[in-house]
Amino acid sequence: MESPTRTQRLLAEAFGTSLLLAAVIGSGIMGERLAGGNEAIALLGNTVSTGAILIVLITMLAPISGAHLNPAVTAAFLLKGDISLRDAAGYGIAQVAGAVIGVWAAHAMFDLPVMQLSMKAREGASQGFSEWVATLGLVATILLTTRAKPLAVPTSVGLYITAAYWFTASTSFANPAVTLARAFSDTFAGIDLASVPLFIAAQFVGALSALALVRLLVGRESQHAPGLLMSGEEKYEI
Structure with missing residues (x-):
């Protein structure tokens, strides 16, 4: 089996992050519409959709790009020496571009204005600390599960994010590309630009x-x- 080309790997990262954001934003819109004002029910719908799509995306895209779908994950792999600086930069650009496209797609599916800016403030030290905890847990889950049982990574990541939606005050964005893209959606899952940094x-x-x-x-x-960390010229086998 031939190794994926750099173009294929970048396309996989963009496509995967796009679908992830379409699920995050779309399920937030659907949940809010159907919950009748009950934010707990809306959040539950948002949570289940996000965790489920992560399992699917990592399973199908890991053999192509490693399925990072997250600049923070890519940064960790860069520091480990598992990805080149050139590829890491390409992944970051692809992830952000894909994330924004996914937000726009969700808006279009629900007949909302495609271009939006969120007004939902998520400020304060507790929010920042929550994101530190959420991302630490996510990256540790990926690295340690990869070492212990690689085939369990998709499910482990999906379940971790499902749990972290509920045990963190920030609802566990844990992803810089996701965070920036969600600033362009004035919907249930949005975040205002001032809170993004x-x-x-x-x-x-x-x-x-x-x-x-x-x-x-x-x-x-x-x-x-294999198939979960590598993103260079190595073969991907799951």
């Missing part, structure tokens, strides 16, 4: 903290997991 900073710090924690737990040896 705090979230993104906390997410990258969380990813670095997770990398340090994993090194403390298992050492510095490289733990390559």
